[in-house]
Amino acid sequence: MSTPEVNKVVLAYSGGLDTSVILAWIKEHYGCEVIAFTADVGQGDSFEGLEAKALASGASKLYVRDLKEEFLTKYAFPTLRAGAVYERKYLLGTSFARPLIASHQVEIARLEGADAVAHGCTGKGNDQVRFELTFQALAPDLKVIAPWRQWDLGGREELLEYAVARGIPVSQSKTNIYSRDQNLWHLSHEGGELEDPWQEPNEAMYQITVSPEEAPDKPVEIVIGFEQGYPVSLDGTPMGPVELVTTLNKIGGEHGVGRIDLVENRLVGMKSHGVYEQPGAAILSTAHKELESITLDRETLHYKDLVAQKYAELVYDGRWFTPLREALDAFVEVTQQPVTGEVRLKLYKGNIIPTGRKSPYSLYHEGFATFGADDVYNQADAKGFINLFGLPMKVAALAKQKREGADGK
Incomplete structure (x- = not known):
């Protein structure tokens, strides 16, 4: 494959093993x-010495x-308000970080004035698609350099050897070979023993949550406040947004909540096994759903x-x-207008337990719901409702009886 002529490229750069090697490889x-461009989306890096490292590379x-702030307000919170969860567990932290x-x-x-962009995504993963679809949507004229699809370096062990040979300082080693992605919404882990979905994750792998067994024996109760579906108070x-999610990550992590072990279907056609730590996101997701339960009507919900x-x-x-x-x-914007109120949650040894919810726009009416005596609901009305609601089923049953009778069954 011929190499296209490129004068200037902007590389999405983290300073980790992959992008450090990629920077040098593109130059070569x-x-x-x-x-180099580094985005601070709450990955916890200090960025000290990163410029010197990039220049040296x-x-x-x-x-x-x-x-x-932009990551949470324009990407994480809209996804939260939508209630979007991929394959029942994953709260999409990496997925919406990439387009940002x-x-x-x-x-x-x-x-x-660059004529190309570059990323460090592998040819087996989802992130290459997320980066490049964004490039196509916003700048279809830019060339895209994706070294993992071009070079002959076979894996991270060879990248380590490449880096050592060229004096590129990297933090990974052959004994610390996890592929991680962290931001304010989650921390993901792939690789290592996780490549066997029967293998239990090594406890030493986790970085922001304690194991439920080691979490405090006493639960903590918190109250999350929302305005039109946006979390606004604790x-x-x-x-x-940043203070709230950071605080919830700390509290949730201390109580072992938000650990997700998932075998997911990648967009590129294969299954992968990953572990996610998403304590703050899990707390907010649970609270948001609880508040919707009393503020949205049945059909809308x-x-x-x-x-x-x-x-x-x-x-x-x-x-x-x-x-x-x-x-x-x-x-989603229309549905979130009444989603204002508070939700009380108990965090205990990996569990998020809702214990209360209230809203000035609540559709819950104790007078209608009570099992005690009331003067707002005539239970005899239910008979006519059931007759009408079940009429299609009754007609079908009568027709079936007639048909079976005609067939002599």
């Missing part, structure tokens, strides 16, 4: 200027942008569950910048 193989400059990062990568490419104290599955697929597949996702957001 394309002979072009490489601008061959970058002409490094951009670092704090995207934590790629969109800023495009912005920097325009600012710098225990009655207003909090901005049930239909929203259908929309949520489609929304999750769009996000997982990297189709964030599509008309359909925007249209679904419009639907």
Whole structure:
């Protein structure tokens, strides 16, 4: 395959093993200027020394942008309000981080006059799709460099050897070979013993949650406040998005909540086994669903569950910048108008236990729901309702009896 001519490329750069090697590899193989871009989405890095490392690896400059607020308000919270969960467990933390990062990568490419963008995603994973669909949606004219699909380096062991040979400092070793992705919404783990789905994850792998067995013996109770589906407070104290999620990650992690072990269907056609730590996201997801249970009518709630599955697929597949996702957001926006109130939760040894929910727009009416005496519901009315509701079934049964009688059965 011929190498396209590239003058300047913007690389999505983390400073980890893959992108450190990629930076040097692009310089070697394309002979072009490489601008590194790092997005702070709450991965917990200090970024100290990152610029020096990027420059030493061959970058002409490094951009670092704090995207934590945008990550939560424009990506995580809209997905939360939609109720989107991929394959019953995954709250999509990596999935919607990629279009955010790629969109800023495009912005920097325009600012710098670059004619190409590059990423460090493997040819087996979902992230290559998420990055490149964003590039296609926002800057279809830019060339895309994807070294994992081009080079002959076979795996992370060979990348380590490549880095050592060229004096590129990396933090991974052959005994610490997990592939991780962290942001404010979650921390994912892949590789190592996880490649065997029968193998129990090594407890030493976990980084932000304690094991449920080691969690405190006494539960903690918290109250999450929402306004129109957006989480806005903890225990009655207003909090901005970053502070709220950071605080919930800490509290949830201490009580062992939010651990997810999932064999998922990747978009590219294979199954993969991953472990996610998502304490804050799990708490907010549970609380949001509880508040919807008293503020949304039956038809809206049930239909929203259908929309949520489609929304999750769009996000997982990297189709964030599509008309359909925007249209679904419009639907979600209408449904979230009454989703204001508070939810009380008990966190105990890996469990998130709802213990109360209230809203000024609650549709729950104690007078209608009570099993005691009331003067707002005539139970005799139920007979006519059942007769009408079951009429199609009755007609079908009568027709079946007539047919079977005619057949002599």
